[in-house]
Amino acid sequence: MQSVLSFNQVEFGWLKDKTDLKVKQISFQESSKYFIYGPSGSGKSTLLNLLTGFIKPNKGEILLFSKDITKLSDRQLNKFRATHMGFVFQSFNLIPYLTAEENIKLPLKFLKKAPAFDLNKMVTKLNLHDCLKMKTELLSHGEQQRVALLKALISSPEILVCDEPTSALDSEVESQFFEVLFSDLCKDMTIIFVSHNMSLKDKFDHQLSIEVFKDV
Numbered sequence: 001m002q003s004v005l006s007f008n009q010v011e012f013g014w015l016k017d018k019t020d021l022k023v024k025q026i027s028f029q030e031s032s033k034y035f036i037y038g039p040s041g042s043g044k045s046t047l048l049n050l051l052t053g054f055i056k057p058n059k060g061e062i063l064l065f066s067k068d069i070t071k072l073s074d075r076q077l078n079k080f081r082a083t084h085m086g087f088v089f090q091s092f093n094l095i096p097y098l099t100a101e102e103n104i105k106l107p108l109k110f111l112k113k114a115p116a117f118d119l120n121k122m123v124t125k126l127n128l129h130d131c132l133k134m135k136t137e138l139l140s141h142g143e144q145q146r147v148a149l150l151k152a153l154i155s156s157p158e159i160l161v162c163d164e165p166t167s168a169l170d171s172e173v174e175s176q177f178f179e180v181l182f183s184d185l186c187k188d189m190t191i192i193f194v195s196h197n198m199s200l201k202d203k204f205d206h207q208l209s210i211e212v213f214k215d216v
Contacts, residue, residue, distance in 0.1 A: 003028065003029055004065060004159060005062075005065075007061075008060055008062075009023075010057045010062060011058050012050060012057045020214070022215045023215065024215060031190060033204040033206070034190070034192045036192065036210060037194075037197075037198060037201060038209060040196060043210055044163070047194070047213055048192075051192070053070075053072070064159075065084060083157075085157050086151075086153060086160045087152055088161070088163070090164045090165075094148060095136070096136055096137035097137065100131050100136055103151055106151065108155060116154060116156035116185070122180070125179070126149070126177075128143065128150075142170065145166075149177060153185060158189060158190060159189065159190045160189050160191045162194065164195050165193070181193075182203070
């Protein structure tokens with residue numbers, strides 16, 4: 001399988017005299033599903049910010065489709081990231097004054113692409129039909145999380161990054177979330193899913209402890 005994302009000799013620390021993450025070499029393969037686990041405060045969000053380019057390492061290279069994203073300008077990185085990645089973060093990253101439908105379709109305007117799926121069918125599957133015309137600031141946490149999932153998938157990205165995406169969901173909605181995540185819609189995506197909930201790990205092809213990224 002081809003590597004879509006890799007860390008090579010990467011070091012990062014929030015303080016100059018302290019290294020928080022240190023990775024000699026780790027690659028993420030196309031169409032594979034990764035579960036990265038560790039307790040709260042262990043550095044999982046820092047890792048995600050590195051691999052998505054939101055923060056840059058102190059040393060080393062991070063290759064996304066063979067391009068070193070640490071060398072890109074913010075403008076180049078924003079375009080490159082939007083083209084290849086989808087995100088479902090704890091903070092949802094939704095625009096509160098836009099409706100759920102407007103939020104979901106936002107990436108399509110930037111990328112000038114058609115939706116990757118029938119929105120009405122997916123909205124029905126995730127029990128969001130009554131929410132579609134509502135501003136997202138009026139939605140529950142669980143509804144916002146499902147809107148964020150559809151927003152992340154609408155452009156069919158090659159890599160889907162998820163940061164504790166089911167933390168606000170009850171068991172029934174969590175089941176619906178994973179039904180979509182492991183459906184044919186996502187079968188060709190590389191999924192990087194971060195969580196402290198170890199009961200979810202067996203759903204994924206690969207399980208990696210955050211300690212793997214701390215060879216310090």
